[in-house]
Amino acid sequence: MKMMMMTTNLLNHPTMMNRFITFLFKAVIIQSYVINFKIFYFQLKILKLILFTDIMNLEMSLKGGSINLIIGCMFSGKSTETMRIIKRYKTLGSKNILVINNISDNRYGESVISSHDKQQIKCISLSSLNSIKTQEIYIKAQIIFIDEAQFFTDLYNFCTNAADNDNKIVYVTGLNGDSDRNTFGDICKLVPHAENITMLKALCMICKDGTAAVFSKRIVNSQNQKLVGESNMYIPTCRNHFNN
Numbered sequence: 001m002k003m004m005m006m007t008t009n010l011l012n013h014p015t016m017m018n019r020f021i022t023f024l025f026k027a028v029i030i031q032s033y034v035i036n037f038k039i040f041y042f043q044l045k046i047l048k049l050i051l052f053t054d055i056m057n058l059e060m061s062l063k064g065g066s067i068n069l070i071i072g073c074m075f076s077g078k079s080t081e082t083m084r085i086i087k088r089y090k091t092l093g094s095k096n097i098l099v100i101n102n103i104s105d106n107r108y109g110e111s112v113i114s115s116h117d118k119q120q121i122k123c124i125s126l127s128s129l130n131s132i133k134t135q136e137i138y139i140k141a142q143i144i145f146i147d148e149a150q151f152f153t154d155l156y157n158f159c160t161n162a163a164d165n166d167n168k169i170v171y172v173t174g175l176n177g178d179s180d181r182n183t184f185g186d187i188c189k190l191v192p193h194a195e196n197i198t199m200l201k202a203l204c205m206i207c208k209d210g211t212a213a214v215f216s217k218r219i220v221n222s223q224n225q226k227l228v229g230e231s232n233m234y235i236p237t238c239r240n241h242f243n244n
């Protein structure tokens, strides 16, 4: 009752009324700051969690050698995923990155790895991986990316040595199998040696309804396993359309 009377008196006095309104206004501003700060702090915690998880993964992988496989059928986004990881390492300041492509894959020109949507990153094109083992570019490299890895006949030997003996972080990108669903090159031999295996999928070009595709179906007549081609030679399909 006494409090109510005081408030009424305050509101009846013009100067006091102004002060009271100013006080209320300030209180609302301070409160909104507190609420915003809580939201900001919450967002900060989520961000820290995301960043910390990423950095932890990279710190763990930077401690020693590792083999990381990125496999999938044609048009499953393997090169795009490889480029995403390269960019992430570069963003974190990693400088000793070696990117290798097979010399026979010159669909987009030599010395570039390229996604089907024409994103490109510079690389060195080689026919043999072991040919660079004594070169400075290999010795200095901490992280090595190998694109179209199924074409390298010395892939198994190179990758296991690089990870086990030279402490390199090796990313191997290539096909999960050939167009007859046989193993292609050494990629499958690296499975027991790999810390991480990422299996990517495309979309079935015959279903065309979002059904996942995991097989590369050859649509031209050729018995050559190493037939480098694009959508005019291969389409990604689901199991049903691979068989029919």
Ligand SMILES: [Zn+2]
Pocket: 204, 205, 206, 207, 208, 211, 237, 238, 239, 240, 241
């Ligand atoms: Zn299908």
